[in-house]
Amino acid sequence: MTTPEPVPRRVRVTSPRTSAARRTTAHTGTREIDEQTRVGEVYMNSLIQSQLRLALAVIAGATVALGGLPLLFLLVPATRTFAIFGVPLPWVLLGVAVYPVVYVAARIYVRQAERIETEFTEFVGRK
Template sequence: MSAPEQPPRRVRVTSPRTSAARRMTAHTGTREIDEQTRVGEVYMSSLIQSQLRLALAVIAGAAVTLGGLPLLFLLVPATRTLPIFGIPLPWLLLGVLVYPVVYIAARIYVRNAERIEGEFTEFVGRK
């Protein structure tokens, strides 16, 4: 009769680096924002403030440009009745000039908003 077979002996396999120092995970800005930490709140409020400043500047520029037209008509009475191609100047300016001004203001806003967001993304990604 033969001796009963013994199960194979268990062997514990370990990494040779178990004694090495573990790497700390970097706290990136996106992680701070995702986890809604205080630092993430500061990042987001900074982005929102930058976008608000841009929006107010563009609105102010458009308002001064378009709001200055009635002031022009008030201060220079000859412009109220000055015909250009048979159309009174106020009608021409208010009917035609408004659209390019609004379009240019919108283009300026979009271009600068994209720049701000790109800089923010680059900054947060590096942190």
């Protein structure tokens, strides 16, 4: 019968620099925002301003597209009497065509807002 081999003792391996000073972590943009520093405030204000500019641009575009319809009816009298399948053109434009315009404006807004937020996240994460 053979004797069992002794189990080797566990050895702890440590760095000779354990007593060295720890590195300070770089201030990231997210940390600046979390700590509500002046830099973090500037970051957040820039994000809010970008989103506000986008919202105003989309609202202005939709307003021009939809608000221009009454002007079209006023300046081009033939549009008031023109009919599509027996339905007057103003009714078709105001009752049906408005919805695709609003939908496209909303899609543009959402896509651009996501792009702004993605760029902001990448920028803040890098700093």
